[in-house]
Amino acid sequence: MNPRGPSLFGVPVSAQPLAARMRPRALDELAGQEHLVGAGKPLRRAIEEGTLGSVILWGPPGTGKTTLAHLVAAAGNREFVPFSAVSEGVPRLRVIFDAARERLALSGRRTVLFVDEIHRLNKAQQDSLLPAVEDGTVTLIGATTENPSFEVNGALLSRARVLVLKALSSADVERVLERALHDVERGLGAQRLAAEEGVLAWIAARSDGDARRALTVLEAAAASLPAGGHLDGVAAREALQLRFAVHGKGGDVHYDQLSALHKSLRGSDPHAALYWAARMIEGGVDPLVIFRRAIAMAAEDVGLADPQALQVAVAARDAYHMLGAPEGYLPLGEMLVYLATAPKSGSVKAALERAFEAARATPGLPVPLHVRNAPTALLKALGAGAGYKYAHDSETGYFAQEYLPEELSGKAIYEPGPFGFEKEIAKRLAWWAKQRGPEGTDADGTGA
Numbered sequence: 001m002n003p004r005g006p007s008l009f010g011v012p013v014s015a016q017p018l019a020a021r022m023r024p025r026a027l028d029e030l031a032g033q034e035h036l037v038g039a040g041k042p043l044r045r046a047i048e049e050g051t052l053g054s055v056i057l058w059g060p061p062g063t064g065k066t067t068l069a070h071l072v073a074a075a076g077n078r079e080f081v082p083f084s085a086v087s088e089g090v091p092r093l094r095v096i097f098d099a100a101r102e103r104l105a106l107s108g109r110r111t112v113l114f115v116d117e118i119h120r121l122n123k124a125q126q127d128s129l130l131p132a133v134e135d136g137t138v139t140l141i142g143a144t145t146e147n148p149s150f151e152v153n154g155a156l157l158s159r160a161r162v163l164v165l166k167a168l169s170s171a172d173v174e175r176v177l178e179r180a181l182h183d184v185e186r187g188l189g190a191q192r193l194a195a196e197e198g199v200l201a202w203i204a205a206r207s208d209g210d211a212r213r214a215l216t217v218l219e220a221a222a223a224s225l226p227a228g229g230h231l232d233g234v235a236a237r238e239a240l241q242l243r244f245a246v247h248g249k250g251g252d253v254h255y256d257q258l259s260a261l262h263k264s265l266r267g268s269d270p271h272a273a274l275y276w277a278a279r280m281i282e283g284g285v286d287p288l289v290i291f292r293r294a295i296a297m298a299a300e301d302v303g304l305a306d307p308q309a310l311q312v313a314v315a316a317r318d319a320y321h322m323l324g325a326p327e328g329y330l331p332l333g334e335m336l337v338y339l340a341t342a343p344k345s346g347s348v349k350a351a352l353e354r355a356f357e358a359a360r361a362t363p364g365l366p367v368p369l370h371v372r373n374a375p376t377a378l379l380k381a382l383g384a385g386a387g388y389k390y391a392h393d394s395e396t397g398y399f400a401q402e403y404l405p406e407e408l409s410g411k412a413i414y415e416p417g418p419f420g421f422e423k424e425i426a427k428r429l430a431w432w433a434k435q436r437g438p439e440g441t442d443a444d445g446t447g448a
Helices: 042-048 065-075 090-107 123-134 170-182 199-205 211-223 233-250 255-266 270-282 287-305 308-323 329-341 347-361 377-381 422-436
Strands: 055-058 079-084 111-116 139-144 161-164
Touching (some): 042 065, 055 065, 065 139, 079 090, 111 123, 123 139, 170 199, 170 211, 211 233, 255 270, 255 287, 270 287, 270 329, 287 308, 287 329, 287 347, 287 422, 308 329
Parallel strands (some): 055 139, 079 111, 111 139
């Protein structure tokens, strides 16, 4: 018997943090991700049958990327070999590949190479993976919080499927916390703690979909309580604050600070936006997290009031990629000031919501006959495309005609805001409306 107690992936359970101890040992224990590994899903079958090939797991922190990699290796009785894109390089990969070839030759056992933060590998390092992945020496499982389309080179992407993991719901995280609180073998069950009603839901709601974050808070709270103690809101709040102090530069983004940054940008306060960005960077947050939120904000909150805002945000992200820190903080600061001081509009977001609402309410409406495609003689004979007016045949580049289904004719989905460039858009829409004339006719009364 192991005198140090049972082990998990080679490390004594008692020596591991709660989040590591509670790592699922079977697919049925995995929280969320039903769209990938739910009952009857093809991916689940491939994992259980040990036939899954190389994949890139893309998703937010704490959603089960590392766990899923472990489960893939275990289900296929493959050797699990971790590799850190942050601290290891090509020489270590050569050692891994040599060992994998020897293992396959001697025992027939295959190897899963798990590359955490694969987006941090440079092009040469990514290229060094290709031969071993292509000839089956290893099955690559890469984990990334960044869009692989931008961060992983095309040659590697062509040899691996990209699987998108979703942030866990608060209900998913709460179930994880419940299990950890009562699990005697791996969790906190031996402490016999009683949780105040709603406190686990409170922790879950502040985890930002990150089970690891929530378990770390729960563990910190439990450490402050005696056996048989009462886990209440006070202990949870203190643990939430402690968690960020403990993790320091290696911690995840504090959801409150990220929220404060976004709201400062939306609220046109460049001073606060710069402050919160600096606070997060000083706390160890990857600046790419800030860029990601800023790009989303440019589309959501500035929108067409200043179409250049999105371009500025993307260009600043690319400049940071090129320059690195600290020079890359300059385009980051320029971006934050630009977004904070830009005119604001939520009209595109509102238009999208109205469009999706209309699409869900009218899923069966046909495309108007005159704007249908007519690639064959039969379709033309049935009237497809008949009466369509080609805009460039007009001196103004515009003909009044209906493009929505008849039941939605005249429905206003996009309504421009009053600021910035959208004032110009409003003028154009008004001019086009005038050309249509009353009840959708052309200005000359001939109709569409």
